[in-house]
Amino acid sequence: MTTDGYVPAPADRFSFGIWTVGWQGVDVFGPAVRPPMPADRAVRKLAELGAYGVNFHDNDVFDFDASESERDQRIAAFRQALADTGLVVTTATTNLFGHPMFKEGAFTANDRDVRRFALAKVMRNLDLAAGMGARVYVCWGGREGAESGASKDVRAALDRYKEAMDVLCQYVLDQGYAIRFAIEPKPNEPRGDILLPTLGHALAFITELEHPELVGVNPEVGHEEMSGLNYAHAISQALWHGKLFHIDLNGQHGPRYDQDLRFGAGNARGAFWVVDALAAGGYDGPVHFDYKPPRTEDDDGVWESARACMRNYLILREKVRAFRADPEVIKALADSRVSALSEPTLAAGETWRDVRAFTPDIGALAGRGMAFERLDQLALEHLYGVR
């Protein structure tokens, strides 16, 4: 039992997907190692640990082929747990990847009936989500993609993806739901190549929609790192575009299968910069964890890992604050001229004419060191906790 200050509280706005702690451990090479976890149990346990909210797929709460009464019963239990614990539903999403009918996509399935049903499934869950107070609706198109070149007309697929998002935006507008969408990019797995493979591709796509203002991104640490990309850079660009509607925090070891490690595990130094980037950019959404307790863990291990996600965020948040407040860091930042980048290249009133013939002291600029190693070492020592 830890007795230090890294104890999560609702004010920290930590949230979890129901499917995270509920993951049973099925993978390509083996079946479930843990029993199913009803959504209401997940809610109650997460509340005990200090979480603030949850995110759910429709089929985290009730099975794909649940009868109406089963569905209602499961939802009622879920609602009761929320009511009892005070946890909020910050976010919801639809499972458009599990059922065999979605084996080739949902919004971009070649089969039009699959596409139509996918829209219906989302709309139905949007009703539930809105009723539960969700403000963000995540769209992860995990099966929207291809293993082979001719099987998917990518430009047509993007037309259909846009159509789907346009229809759904219209739906929430018409229904008056206070919900915005967040597209979650991923490069591959379970498909060979997934459409909108990175945060960048999703941000570009959004600009083509009918209601771009309603749609942002939900980047996941591991998904960007599977492409070898810097997640802190990614979320900084999303913040720059005003599009960081949600985040999925977890851990990964670079290009390989989707590991979904607990936050903090994986790229530990990257995690420090993630927390820094969120603070610097003023992210104010839920601090959401999308990870999988490893298959080696029993129920105790599940909660241990969930607790650790929040704890690591709190530890890193404290470190980041200390780093930014450290006088030596402030001096090192100045030595590296970091804030000089915030100064416009052209002074007020200048145009290209004012720099067209600009010639600096090239030798001096060439020889000048940036002192980045000093600065980065200070950051690393804050991570280590030795400053």
Add this chain to the structure above:
Amino acid sequence: MTTDGYVPAPADRFSFGIWTVGWQGVDVFGPAVRPPMPADRAVRKLAELGAYGVNFHDNDVFDFDASESERDQRIAAFRQALADTGLVVTTATTNLFGHPMFKEGAFTANDRDVRRFALAKVMRNLDLAAGMGARVYVCWGGREGAESGASKDVRAALDRYKEAMDVLCQYVLDQGYAIRFAIEPKPNEPRGDILLPTLGHALAFITELEHPELVGVNPEVGHEEMSGLNYAHAISQALWHGKLFHIDLNGQHGPRYDQDLRFGAGNARGAFWVVDALAAGGYDGPVHFDYKPPRTEDDDGVWESARACMRNYLILREKVRAFRADPEVIKALADSRVSALSEPTLAAGETWRDVRAFTPDIGALAGRGMAFERLDQLALEHLYGVR
């Protein structure tokens, strides 16, 4: 000497960077293995091989610290070679990565004087490029990035990147140059993480500019594949956005150092789909090669590799056409319902109300095979030349 039909002609619009055949083989572990190649020699040899055009950095033609007279002399020789051979300058670009002053970036360097000089250097070369008839101006920000977290304020860097592009767009507008810009993304190398790391990030960035209509992308096969991304998908998305202003064709073996292999080498199957995607999407820019003749090659090997780039494109173009015309392929595409994806999900006049309650025969859709393996095998056999 090959006497088959894969002989490039200017009508094929093949172009090369001067720096490609001119690469001397300097890498991190060893010095030059080949003598410098004057730009005019590159032009004359490429013309002999059947190329249509060239692309150049300012410092491919004259050295960074060339005197005015040296500069003029080198440009004159370059112009003369173009005039003698009929090769056109399709594209130009600026070296903002070689000189030590750019060690930390150019448009996004922390040092403001570096940023100002970078703009001046581009404007000066834009004059030259416009005078030579270039219609595309490539911006590869190879040093715009960071190895460490605090050294670069990413959001400020994007502000400066935008500022630079806005200034340069205004410059070409004010000068009346018929030039459009194409941003070339790259994830890393020579910097630890480069800003605008993929085509997607660049496409998103462009939408924030003052003149987005003047700016598109120049994706390079190897750069996207260094992130494990599917280049054919990437250019298809760029075409979907109307932003594929230029392409850089070469070869790569996945996430590792930037190999810049000749086109066709590397991901051979991917190359087939690249040629297919360009044809399907109506790309009409120059078919540009940006590769490096390996350090093992002497001058003969340089030209062998350049010839092979064009030859491989012609071979693949023929294969792609045969594939698309093959009746078995047409049938297989139908079996895979590929064209059904071009049909809108909602029929004309339908709204979300028409699909809100849609329930298909789920079992039938779940059980239906997509026949993608058959289709992909046909494609592979066209690549193999056994059909």
Add this chain to the structure above:
Amino acid sequence: MTTDGYVPAPADRFSFGIWTVGWQGVDVFGPAVRPPMPADRAVRKLAELGAYGVNFHDNDVFDFDASESERDQRIAAFRQALADTGLVVTTATTNLFGHPMFKEGAFTANDRDVRRFALAKVMRNLDLAAGMGARVYVCWGGREGAESGASKDVRAALDRYKEAMDVLCQYVLDQGYAIRFAIEPKPNEPRGDILLPTLGHALAFITELEHPELVGVNPEVGHEEMSGLNYAHAISQALWHGKLFHIDLNGQHGPRYDQDLRFGAGNARGAFWVVDALAAGGYDGPVHFDYKPPRTEDDDGVWESARACMRNYLILREKVRAFRADPEVIKALADSRVSALSEPTLAAGETWRDVRAFTPDIGALAGRGMAFERLDQLALEHLYGVR
């Protein structure tokens, strides 16, 4: 229906894992899309397609918790299908990764009872394998590894791995089974990091065993390519050590999740060199495919993909032979001095004293081109089928 010459026959010695065509499509994100396939059905269908043999896990034939009578019944059906079709069991293996008890390893599980049971399970299946005539027994330790640093004492794990292999070697010796073992390396998935992650690590490990002569390797295309390694180089090194006891052919797109594409798909150019390396090195084991028909396929697609694996091997085999017989290739190999590498560096009778002061014409060697691009282009044109 293809009527060309690429029709597999038993003399080609193609074999498949029962689990390949039998894969139901369960992955981390969705359940089965195809019904279970009894082993005897797989055998009969593979025989129709022209296969020579099969490989099986114990639990491909009967379930982990099958009763003795169920087990006997399933084995009998399997035997009958083999007898009816003439297919041989070339290879067998044990499922030590599926059952939850193996969630943390089998031969190297921390829990000693798991290790003891794993040995028992293998021995029991060795009896079955020997009775069916298998000559190779594959050991894939898919769960032998770790996601976190302290959880596994790697040196102790290697001790236990060695102990397990030593016990099993003694078992086959004592039982008089004509069986050799082949260790199958994999870097990760389903574990974060798997022990013996590449062919090299496995080759080194084998030298420490009590009976190294009984143990070789079974490298899989995708497993080595998941580490970004060159599979043709890998099997050439295995052949050099005399340790290529078996191969697992399939397709992969570099470092990402284990794709198990059909052979030929994935790295098409790499596949050409794989077939070349097998021929050059005199590999005489079964030509085994370990792939997964994509989840998009129905039963027809399963067989289409199985057929294509063999067909692609035959196509590539023909190409490789044509490449090696092509007079231009022979000349190009000479120009590249490839065979000069087979000449010892020291002449017969020479010692280090004869080269201690050797000084060649350094300038000449430095300037000499290797003509590799010419040679490689010839290979690529054989792959393309345009020569």
Add this chain to the structure above:
Amino acid sequence: MTTDGYVPAPADRFSFGIWTVGWQGVDVFGPAVRPPMPADRAVRKLAELGAYGVNFHDNDVFDFDASESERDQRIAAFRQALADTGLVVTTATTNLFGHPMFKEGAFTANDRDVRRFALAKVMRNLDLAAGMGARVYVCWGGREGAESGASKDVRAALDRYKEAMDVLCQYVLDQGYAIRFAIEPKPNEPRGDILLPTLGHALAFITELEHPELVGVNPEVGHEEMSGLNYAHAISQALWHGKLFHIDLNGQHGPRYDQDLRFGAGNARGAFWVVDALAAGGYDGPVHFDYKPPRTEDDDGVWESARACMRNYLILREKVRAFRADPEVIKALADSRVSALSEPTLAAGETWRDVRAFTPDIGALAGRGMAFERLDQLALEHLYGVR
């Protein structure tokens, strides 16, 4: 100025390659940013920082084409600096990758004269190394490899590699030098695929040599991580084989170009386990850093980064000791049954007959959690310095 306890002293046995702090910053995209650093200056500065020893390539001390007198003069200055400072030469190596003559390899170059000269060059430097007291001689075959399939006969290349190592082993034996060799693996860069790409491949290769006892490995953090492999696992396997003769510590961000970051930067969590594995395995060689001060740094930044390499090792060494001594960790290790793996699977006197019919309580083993998340979180909190 840091005044804490993380101050390196010679007893810590830290060593650096002369080429590390001496790296001028030449890369594929730009020339030198720092002036050449004479070896004697590197020695004097490293001594000031608290280093114990150095490693050098012949051409770190004198140029490839230095005259004899230049060579003698540079060596004398190097020796004087060593004498003045007390730094020792722990290790030496030969540059067989820089000069254009080695563009296609050295020990495995197709051109026999290159191979012969490479041996001569190494022998000559072995004399120097022995005279300076080096006990380890590193062989990094950075150009031994290929970009294309037919250009290198891999099995012949391994024959020549073995021949080279056998000749060199005989040389040190005949000369009576107390030197052992350490092969340094790397997967790629500067060649497309390098022979002996991982520690495993090198370990296997060594077993085929005439004097395997004289040859071990020198694994580099970044080189193994470029293949996505776990470096702590790698060195644990090397220690298990008794072959960890030397280490190259630095930092890397997974599969991409060779970053050569300072130790601690890159995979910070991995670095913790590296230090732990070295301690647990009893590694007693020099703690060697092979990194490159980033091109952004001036001379001050060079020394800052060198100092930080040592400092980070000391910080991590303290953390690892605290982790292993922490009573909660000891309990958590027991809960995870980590030490149970050191118990042989078969008891003393048991044979396979004793486990052939072993049947444990399968349900109990399947349901038992491993408690690895708890254990790993304790490790992470030690890394964070919050315990």
